[in-house]
Amino acid sequence: xxxxxxxxxxxxxxxxxxxxxxxxxxxxxxxxxxxxxxxxxxxxxxxxxxxxxxxxxxxxxxxxxxxxxxxxxxxxxxxxxxxxxxxxxxxxxxxxxxxxxxxxxxxxxxxxxxxxxxxxxxxxxxxxxxxxxxxxxxxxxxxxxxxxxxxxxxxxxxxxxxxxxxxxxxxxxxxxxxxxxxxxxxxxxxxxxxxxxxxxxxxxxxxxxxxxxxxxxxxxxxxxxxxxxxxxxxxxxxxxxxxxxxxxxxxxxxxxxxxxxxxxxxxxxxxxxxxxxxxxxxxxxxxxxxxxxxxxxxxxxxxxxxxxxxx
Amino acid sequence: xxxxxxxxxxxxxxxxxxxxxxxxxxxxxxxxxxxxxxxxxxxxxxxxxxxxxxxxxxxxxxxxxxxxxxxxxxxxxxxxxxxxxxxxxxxxxxxxxxxxxxxxxxxxxxxxxxxxxxxxxxxxxxxxxxxxxxxxxxxxxxxxxxxxxxxxxxxxxxxxxxxxxxxxxxxxxxxxxxxxxxxxxxxxxxxxxxxxxxxxxxxxxxxxxxxxxxxxxxxxxxxxxxxxxxxxxxxxxxxxxxxxxxxxxxxxxxxxxxxxxxxxxxxxxxxxxxxxxxxxxxxxxxxxxxxxxxxxxxxxxxxxxxxxxxx
Numbered sequence: 001x002x003x004x005x006x007x008x009x010x011x012x013x014x015x016x017x018x019x020x021x022x023x024x025x026x027x028x029x030x031x032x033x034x035x036x037x038x039x040x041x042x043x044x045x046x047x048x049x050x051x052x053x054x055x056x057x058x059x060x061x062x063x064x065x066x067x068x069x070x071x072x073x074x075x076x077x078x079x080x081x082x083x084x085x086x087x088x089x090x091x092x093x094x095x096x097x098x099x100x101x102x103x104x105x106x107x108x109x110x111x112x113x114x115x116x117x118x119x120x121x122x123x124x125x126x127x128x129x130x131x132x133x134x135x136x137x138x139x140x141x142x143x144x145x146x147x148x149x150x151x152x153x154x155x156x157x158x159x160x161x162x163x164x165x166x167x168x169x170x171x172x173x174x175x176x177x178x179x180x181x182x183x184x185x186x187x188x189x190x191x192x193x194x195x196x197x198x199x200x201x202x203x204x205x206x207x208x209x210x211x212x213x214x215x216x217x218x219x220x221x222x223x224x225x226x227x228x229x230x231x232x233x234x235x236x237x238x239x240x241x242x243x244x245x246x247x248x249x250x251x252x253x254x255x256x257x258x259x260x261x262x263x264x265x266x267x268x269x270x271x272x273x274x275x276x277x278x279x280x281x282x283x284x285x286x287x288x289x290x291x292x293x294x295x296x297x298x299x300x301x302x303x304x305x306x307x308x309x310x311x
Numbered sequence: 312x313x314x315x316x317x318x319x320x321x322x323x324x325x326x327x328x329x330x331x332x333x334x335x336x337x338x339x340x341x342x343x344x345x346x347x348x349x350x351x352x353x354x355x356x357x358x359x360x361x362x363x364x365x366x367x368x369x370x371x372x373x374x375x376x377x378x379x380x381x382x383x384x385x386x387x388x389x390x391x392x393x394x395x396x397x398x399x400x401x402x403x404x405x406x407x408x409x410x411x412x413x414x415x416x417x418x419x420x421x422x423x424x425x426x427x428x429x430x431x432x433x434x435x436x437x438x439x440x441x442x443x444x445x446x447x448x449x450x451x452x453x454x455x456x457x458x459x460x461x462x463x464x465x466x467x468x469x470x471x472x473x474x475x476x477x478x479x480x481x482x483x484x485x486x487x488x489x490x491x492x493x494x495x496x497x498x499x500x501x502x503x504x505x506x507x508x509x510x511x512x513x514x515x516x517x518x519x520x521x522x523x524x525x526x527x528x529x530x531x532x533x534x535x536x537x538x539x540x541x542x543x544x545x546x547x548x549x550x551x552x553x554x555x556x557x558x559x560x561x562x563x564x565x566x567x568x569x570x571x572x573x574x575x576x577x578x579x580x581x582x583x584x585x586x587x588x589x590x591x592x593x594x595x596x597x598x599x600x601x602x603x604x605x606x607x608x609x610x611x612x613x614x615x616x617x618x619x620x621x622x
Contacts, residue, residue: 091498187402190541211522214539223613225534228525230501262616293620302534303614305573307607 005045006251007117007144008036009136010126010240011106012050012074013083016099017279019234020091027280028060029085031126031150034237036069037284038244038271039124041292042252044068047117049136051105054078063285072114080105093232094209113139122251124243125149125170130162137169146256148172148247149201150239153179168200172261174243176207189214190221203261205246207239215265217258224265225302227273227295234279238272241284245271270295316356317562318428318455319347320447321437321551322417323361323385324394328590329410330545331402338591339371340396342437342461345548347380348595349555349582350435352603353563355379358428360447362416365389374596383425391416404543405520424450433562435554436460436481441473448480457567459483460512461554464490479511483572485554487518500525501532514572516557518550526576528569535576538584538609545590549583552595556582581606 010032017024032050039046047070054076061071086100111132123144125133133149149170155163156179167173173196177189184192193204193216204216210232212225246261246268253260270292274283326340343361350357358381365387372382397411422443434455436444444460460481466474467490478484484507488500495503504515504527515527521543523536557572557579564571581603585594 188541188543190539208522211519212536221539221613222616223536223539224616225523225536225614228501228532228534230499232499259617263618266616266618296618297620300618300620302532303536305533305535305577306570307574307577307611 003043003045004121004145004251004254005047005119006039006043006122006124006247007047007049007120007140008032008039008124008126008244008247009049009111009133010035010124010128011083012048012052012056013085014056015236015280016084016086017234017236018088018099019093020089021231021233022279024279026084028057029236029280030083031128031240033064033281034240034275034284035124035126035244035247036064037067037281038241038268038275039248039251040067040069041245041271041287041289042248042267045251046070046248047073047114047120049073049111049113049117051075051077051109051111052083053081053105056082070116073112073117075112077105087236089235093235096235111136111139118142121145121254122247123147124247125166126240126243127152130155130159130166133166134162134169137166146171146247146250148174148243150174150243151179153182156182164199167196170201172203172205173201174205174207174239176209176239180204180206193221205265207242209235209238213242213265213269215261217261220258222258222262222265224262224269224299226269227298227302229273229276232276235276236280237275237284241275242268242272244268266296266299267292270299314354314356315432315456315562315565316358316430317350317354317433317435317558318358318360318431318451319343319350319435319437319555319558320360320422320444321346321435321439321461322394323359323363323367324396325367326547326591327395327397327411328545328547329399330404331400332542332544333590335590337395339368340547340591341394342439342551344375344592345551345586345595346435346437346555346558347375348378348592349552349579349586350559350562351378351380352556352582352598352600353559353578356562357381358384358425358431360384360422360424360428362386362388362420362422363394364392364416367393381427384423384428386423388416398547400546404546407546422447422450429453432456432565433558434458435558436477437551437554438463441466441470441477444477445473445480457482457558457561459485459554459558461485461550462490464493467493475510478507481512483514483516484512485516485518485550487520487550491515491517504532516576518553520546520549524553524576524580526572528572531569533569533573533576535573535580535610536613537580538606538613540584540587543587546587547591548586548595552586553579553583555579577607577610578603581610
């Protein structure tokens with residue numbers, strides 16, 4: 001079986017993070033960073049499209065290359081600065097204040113698709129301006145087998161028409177619970193899911209942070225818990241790591257059945273559970289196969305029960 | 312195998328409920344009402360200890376008797392009024408304001424244990440003044456095989472010493488997530504669980520409402536989701552129905568292993584999912600075996616996934 005190719009689009013950036021447990025200077029962040037690193041534990045045919053400034057450390061790019069991530073589509077604007085986000089988490093770790101957002105290179109990001117990236121099997125559109133996500137999709141000569149898109153409330157409020165257009169074009173949409181409610185105008189997540197799937201995507205993933213994630217498809221629903229952790233050190237990148245584990249697993253298995261998606265959600269949850277253990281991408285840079293498999297076993301133990309029903 | 316006996320202690324009362332979907336006049340409520348009704352789907356040897364006033368409808372008591380609930384321990388104070396609670400739910404259905412609390416017969420409740428209730432195998436202490444819960448336990452000549460206690464934040468704030476003493480004496484404690492945090496002083500539920508289990512109970516159940524429930528025991532943790540529902544009509548009694556399904560299943564199976572407790576939590580979650588579909592106890596009065604089994608199947612479908620791990 002030949003390995004599928006995965007194209008990841010999104011930000012590669014700097015973050016500065018403050019949590020109840022500590023704070024960082026500028027560290028490596030960005031949706032596409034987390035996504036591609038998480039996906040790299042499943043396959044080595046990962047292509048990245050993003051943009052950084054001359055201030056972005058070359059050794060980080062090399063480290064990503066070493067993990068099998070092709071960065072030919074990562075534009076480096078030597079005379080500009082990388083996207084920068086700074087935020088502070090509240091004690092519950094579910095809410096945060098944005099302290100600074102500097103678009104920098106992102107302001108005029110024109111996503112170039114290298115010829116070698118064409119014919120990609122899987123496309124993961126990380127959270128980004130919807131118009132940029134659309135440009136990437138348009139520049140692919142062949143529609144990928146599966147297109148997954150993450151987005152956020154900001155685009156619902158500032159680029160609704162573009163976002164609606166993109167939502168029509170994707171197979172899987174991922175949003176958090178508040179965003180699902182905002183997008184649908186429904187409080188019940190079951191009703192929200194029905195409305196959102198009617199907008200286009202055949203699959204919807206609603207991420208609930210420490211409360212797990214729901215996968216909807218037609219009349220089916222699957223729930224994956226988050227692992228109960230002693231300490232959530234830094235939630236930044238959890239959703240992106242989840243997406244990376246999800247699409248990484250699907251690309252590796254090359255199976256987009258509902259059962260495969262369920263497994264993919266568990267792998268995504270496992271990758272996210274590592275990310276929150278340390279600041280930034282630290283934990284995602286050096287996981288072992290055994291660590292991941294042991295964590296999957298924890299998910300199995302967490303939810304597995306045995307009830308024999310009489311038909 | 313002879314059926315185990317279950318003793319349920321708690322309030323039998325009136326509620327008046329307001330939700331975003333409607334409001335009720337005085338309807339039947341009370342922790343022990345929900346617990347014993349939910350448990351009645353698992354066995355017919357259920358003994359109830361509670362107190363009501365002369366205003367409590369006799370036909371409700373007959374209806375409970377018809378479901379196999381022995382009410383010899385239900386004191387009727389003909390010249391007094393039943394306990395009354397009134398509350399209003401916010402849109403999220405997770406928070407509510409108490410509009411009225413009239414203790415009435417509860418103010419001087421002396422729980423009498425009929426001789427026929429002695430030698431009970433399972434004891435479910437519904438949320439109640441900790442000193443009254445203790446009196447029941449003291450009046451049982453033989454300690455039951457399993458003692459489960461529910462409590463709430465109100466007792467943490469007004470009867471902490473009595474509550475602490477009770478917590479030492481029970482096998483399973485059930486609280487919600489906010490209460491677990493208050494009781495332990497820990498934000499992380501994993502840390503909270505360790506601290507609370509160190510206070511006495513070998514098992515701890517943390518109820519998270521629409522986000523499911525966690526069962527802790529030594530270093531094991533099990534998670535049961537709540538069923539994603541189109542509409543939560545009235546959350547009143549959900550936690551008590553959960554407790555009733557939990558202890559009812561355990562009493563029926565007469566198996567208190569961790570695996571059995573996991574199944575019991577799924578049954579408890581299923582019973583709770585019915586209760587919230589209508590106001591008050593309406594849904595719990597007439598469930599069929601098939602409805603319950605079909606709902607259990609929904610839980611299986613909701614969380615079941617198949618990952619083959621290489622050891």
